[in-house]
Amino acid sequence: MNKTKTVGLGAAAIAGLALLAGGLGGCAATPDKDLGPDFQALLQASFRSEGIASVARLKQDPSQQACSSGQVPDAQALKAIREAAQASIQPPADGKYLGDWKLGEKLAQDGRGLTWTDKSAESTANGAGCYNCHQLSEAEVSHGTIGPSLRHYARNHGAANLADAKGQAAVRYTWGKLHNSWAALPCSNMPRFGHNGMLNQDQMRHLMALLLDPASPVNTP
Amino acid sequence: MQPPRPLLATAALAALALHSAAALAQSQPPKSAADSIAEYRAMLADGNPAELFEAKGEDLWGQARGPKNASLQKCDLGLGPGVVKGAWVQLPRYFADTGRVQDLESRLLSCMQSLQGLDAAEIAKTPFGKGEMHNLEALSAWISGESRGLKFNLPQAHPQEKRMYEMGKRAFHYRAGPMDFACATCHGQADIRIRLQDLPDLRSNPGDGVGFAAWPAYRVSSGQMWSMQHRLNDCYRQQRFPYPGYASDVTIALGVYMGVNAQGAVAAAPAIKR
Numbered sequence: 001m002n003k004t005k006t007v008g009l010g011a012a013a014i015a016g017l018a019l020l021a022g023g024l025g026g027c028a029a030t031p032d033k034d035l036g037p038d039f040q041a042l043l044q045a046s047f048r049s050e051g052i053a054s055v056a057r058l059k060q061d062p063s064q065q066a067c068s069s070g071q072v073p074d075a076q077a078l079k080a081i082r083e084a085a086q087a088s089i090q091p092p093a094d095g096k097y098l099g100d101w102k103l104g105e106k107l108a109q110d111g112r113g114l115t116w117t118d119k120s121a122e123s124t125a126n127g128a129g130c131y132n133c134h135q136l137s138e139a140e141v142s143h144g145t146i147g148p149s150l151r152h153y154a155r156n157h158g159a160a161n162l163a164d165a166k167g168q169a170a171v172r173y174t175w176g177k178l179h180n181s182w183a184a185l186p187c188s189n190m191p192r193f194g195h196n197g198m199l200n201q202d203q204m205r206h207l208m209a210l211l212l213d214p215a216s217p218v219n220t221p
Numbered sequence: 222m223q224p225p226r227p228l229l230a231t232a233a234l235a236a237l238a239l240h241s242a243a244a245l246a247q248s249q250p251p252k253s254a255a256d257s258i259a260e261y262r263a264m265l266a267d268g269n270p271a272e273l274f275e276a277k278g279e280d281l282w283g284q285a286r287g288p289k290n291a292s293l294q295k296c297d298l299g300l301g302p303g304v305v306k307g308a309w310v311q312l313p314r315y316f317a318d319t320g321r322v323q324d325l326e327s328r329l330l331s332c333m334q335s336l337q338g339l340d341a342a343e344i345a346k347t348p349f350g351k352g353e354m355h356n357l358e359a360l361s362a363w364i365s366g367e368s369r370g371l372k373f374n375l376p377q378a379h380p381q382e383k384r385m386y387e388m389g390k391r392a393f394h395y396r397a398g399p400m401d402f403a404c405a406t407c408h409g410q411a412d413i414r415i416r417l418q419d420l421p422d423l424r425s426n427p428g429d430g431v432g433f434a435a436w437p438a439y440r441v442s443s444g445q446m447w448s449m450q451h452r453l454n455d456c457y458r459q460q461r462f463p464y465p466g467y468a469s470d471v472t473i474a475l476g477v478y479m480g481v482n483a484q485g486a487v488a489a490a491p492a493i494k495r
Contacts (some may be wrong), residue, residue: 036382039391046469053463057398064401067323070394070409070424114399114461126299144415146407198399 051072053116067187078186079151085183088195089176097171097208098162104210105217107203109137114198123200128193128207136210137217153211153217174211178204270489271362271439272487274446278363281356286339296332298457299323307366310488313476315379322385325361326450326475327468345467349451361437361448365490373434375482382477385470389478392471398461405455406460408432410481423479430486431477438492446491447478 033211049055063081066073073081110127112118118125130136133146137155154160159170176183179194193199210216282293282305298308299316313324319331321398333353334341344353368433377383396403407415408423436449447455453472457465 033385035391039273039388042388042393042470042474045393046471047465050464053398053458055459055463057463060395060397064396067401068391068394068396068403070405101418115458116464117458128449142416145413146415146420158346160468189406191402196401214262 004103006062016118031129050116052114052121053145054120063186064181067182073187081182081186085180085186085192085195086176088192089179089183090194091172091175092201092205097175097205098204098212099205099209101209101213101218104206104208105137107199107206108210109140123197123203126198127204128199130207130210138221139217150211150218152219154214154216159212160214171208171212173207175204178207222321234457269491269493271437271441271493273445274359274362274439275366275491276363278359278361281360281461282363287339289336291334292327293332293336293360295336296329298317298328304377305364305448306365307368307371309365309490310373313382313385313473314376315381316347322379322381322473322477324449324468324473325364326357326448327473329357329360329364329466343487347467349373349447349454350445355434358437358451360447362491363448365437365488368488371488371489373429373480373486373488375477375480375484383413385474388470388482389474389476392474393478400461402458402460402462404460420427425482426484426486429479429483433483434486434490435492435494437490438494440494442495447494 027177043058046108047055047058060068063084066081068079072078079202107128108130111129111132113126114121130150131140131143133144135143135145135151138151153174154162155169157174158166159174161167162171162179173184176201177190180192181190182192191198192199192206210218213219224428253329265464289321295302297316298305298313300308309325312328313322316328316331317320323331330341330344333339335346339353341457344413347354375382377386393404394409395407403409403425403476407413407420408428411422411428413420421432423432436447438447438452439445441448450467450472453475454465454467457463
């Protein structure tokens with residue numbers, strides 16, 4: 001089922017990360033002293049607020065902290081991240097999951113928002129930047145490869161029919177992925193769009209349509 | 222009863238052709254990633270506008286400036302006063318006179334203050350592309366260019382140098398802000414790209430040989446010379462972090478981390494970039 005497949009992919013990604021992380025060390029001896037407090041002091045002394053990007057952004061939530069070691073967190077930490085993420089997911093207020101795929105495509109193309117040169121911190125000022133990391137439509141060849149290809153997302157997630165049970169499950173899974181990607185894959189590189197308030201529910205609905213609407217260029221040849 | 226001969230001859234010829242093709246393939250082993258990179262750089266380097274900045278930097282180094290009306294020729298970049306060649310591939314490093322690990326630009330600020338009487342703190346506050354920042358761009362272009370072709374070999378003997386490596390490693394993996402990004406988000410795996418732009422894995426070579434070893438660089442897209450500080454600053458902007466101070470410790474720590482990881486990579490700076 002699509003769920004198993006996703007979990008399987010996640011596990012593979014984590015295993016890959018572990019392998020890479022295993023090859024890290026060896027360049028310099030690790031001093032015995034815990035550098036944590038010194039490192040926080042170094043950060044505080046190095047950054048200043050600029051425009052909408054205030055130094056408050058340096059403060060990590062417990063999940064960000066657990067995902068910052070360069071290694072895969074231990075099983076207990078992974079569980080905590082996953083559970084916190086699952087608890088954070090809010091279904092759409094009106095129960096409507098799908099918006100307009102054309103607006104979703106615009107958001108997917110738009111990588112702007114939230115830098116210190118951006119004027120507004122409102123979610124409506126932000127793009128979703130999907131193409132930075134993912135392939136989506138066939139027509140857009142300028143796509144990144146940090147995340148997996150999302151071509152034929154609906155078919156690949158058992159959502160050929162959005163009305164049946166499998167389709168409904170895929171809809172809820174996808175909403176959760178957009179709201180807080182760490183529920184399905186702790187420490188994923190993908191931003192936690194809904195959880196961090198980067199996108200509002202309307203914007204997420206449009207992305208849902210881009211991924212799941214049979215007429216979306218993601219799902220057409 | 223004629224044809225066997227010609228047939229045989231054809232077969233022999235074909236076999237010979239195959240054989241020599243194989244031999245040719247053997248004598249030209251497939252290009253390594255490093256070879257391709259070197260070739261690409263050589264193509265780009267032909268007519269690199271960075272040369273103009275290098276010339277300006279060399280001029281600035283010897284020019285008497287500031288309240289003390291002095292040049293930078295007595296500036297110690299780590300290999301002794303006035304020694305420029307080879308200095309870049311050993312930076313950042315610890316300096317006893319300031320008691321700090323410093324990168325090139327931080328060190329230049331120290332020299333501009335101590336030798337020329339310029340106000341380092343004031344210069345550090347200047348936006349990129351304005352006033353003295355232009356001079357720092359040119360100086361870092363020339364000084365890095367004087368190490369072109371040399372191999373990175375950062376010192377790690379001093380405890381402060383080791384400490385800054387560890388700080389840089391932490392900074393590299395530190396996820397924060399509204400998009401949960403760290404340096405590692407884009408530069409912590411091999412063979413990935415953002416849109417069509419290849420992203421070097423900066424945790425080790427050859428990634429650091431492509432990434433770290435090629436800055437400062439002339440950016441074709443903006444028509445500007447970018448120093449390493451400018452490059453790091455824009456990374457943090459795109460990471461949605463707050464603003465890193467010019468020559469602040471977090472930027473120097475990242476320089477140590479990437480520089481040590483670049484051990485043995487050939488310096489290509491000042492390069493030319495998209």
